[in-house]
Amino acid sequence: MESKLTTSEESPMNIPAHIAIIMDGNGRWAQKRGLPRLAGHRAGTENLREIIKACVEFGIHYLTIYAFSTENWGRPADEVDGLMHILEEVIDQELDELNEQGVQLVHIGRLERLDPVLQEKVEKSIYLTKHNKKLTVCIAWNYGGRDEIVCAIKRIIDDGLKAEEVCDDVVSNYLFTKGIPDPDLIIRTSGEMRISNFLIWQSAYAEWYITPTLWPDFNRDELQKAIINYGQRERRYGLVIPCQDE
Numbered sequence: 001m002e003s004k005l006t007t008s009e010e011s012p013m014n015i016p017a018h019i020a021i022i023m024d025g026n027g028r029w030a031q032k033r034g035l036p037r038l039a040g041h042r043a044g045t046e047n048l049r050e051i052i053k054a055c056v057e058f059g060i061h062y063l064t065i066y067a068f069s070t071e072n073w074g075r076p077a078d079e080v081d082g083l084m085h086i087l088e089e090v091i092d093q094e095l096d097e098l099n100e101q102g103v104q105l106v107h108i109g110r111l112e113r114l115d116p117v118l119q120e121k122v123e124k125s126i127y128l129t130k131h132n133k134k135l136t137v138c139i140a141w142n143y144g145g146r147d148e149i150v151c152a153i154k155r156i157i158d159d160g161l162k163a164e165e166v167c168d169d170v171v172s173n174y175l176f177t178k179g180i181p182d183p184d185l186i187i188r189t190s191g192e193m194r195i196s197n198f199l200i201w202q203s204a205y206a207e208w209y210i211t212p213t214l215w216p217d218f219n220r221d222e223l224q225k226a227i228i229n230y231g232q233r234e235r236r237y238g239l240v241i242p243c244q245d246e
């Protein structure tokens with residue numbers, strides 16, 4: 001069911017087509033409860049289900065979720081293994097329902113370093129959902145913005161492009177996000193005010209929303225608040241907006 005968000009005056013609101021989320025704060029959520037960090041990561045998959053449903057409800061077209069960065073390999077081995085296991089579990093348990101909801105799954109980052117069984121599961125879920133149109137959920141897993149740009153430069157060189165042929169659009173088409181519009185709104189939970197190597201090219205003119213709420217506590221209402229806040233922004237893209245009465 002799609003419920004168009006409205007302002008207090010009941011006029012239709014400006015909804016972001018693409019929301020990207022840095023899902024941060026799982027460790028602190030667990031620590032506050034005296035639980036192991038992995039319990040926080042697990043809790044962070046429960047509310048993700050609610051957030052995906054809410055995106056469908058609000059008419060969002062793309063949701064990108066930052067779930068594992070290229071730097072996260074540096075965490076203790078049991079946490080890294082646990083996170084890989086959680087991804088596998090989520091695919092096993094949620095894929096059919098996501099498919100039924102009309103969700104298309106996409107991956108950004110590099111699969112090479114993952115266990116071959118997990119790689120295959122990710123590839124299969126992308127294949128199974130490739131014709132779905134309701135919402136594209138783009139999972140950033142083993143993703144790093146710098147790694148993405150380095151990969152793009154290498155492939156541009158390998159393809160023999162001349163310097164004068166390289167422009168913004170060409171670079172965008174060599175990124176992992178090829179074909180996906182830039183995010184309109186980036187949400188970071190847990191209060192940190194940094195980009196942490198996420199979508200560093202694509203975020204050039206994104207609007208930011210940072211909330212102190214830890215990721216496992218971020219729910220439909222919090223998402224709605226972020227979208228309403230976005231609807232009140234004026235995006236200027238470096239231009240001057242003429243006054244209404246001019």
Ligand code: IPE
Pocket residue numbers: 023024025026027028029067068069072083190
């Ligand atoms: C985000 O939560 C999930 C991943 C980075 C995988 P964290 O694990 O970073 O949680 P905090 O920041 O330590 O609370």
Ligand code: IPE
Pocket residue numbers: 022023024025066067068069072192194196
């Ligand atoms: C960013 O969170 C990565 C993900 C949410 C997957 P981190 O917790 O890894 O980032 P830093 O260390 O606070 O910058």
Ligand code: MG
Pocket residue numbers: 024025026
């Ligand atoms: Mg963190």
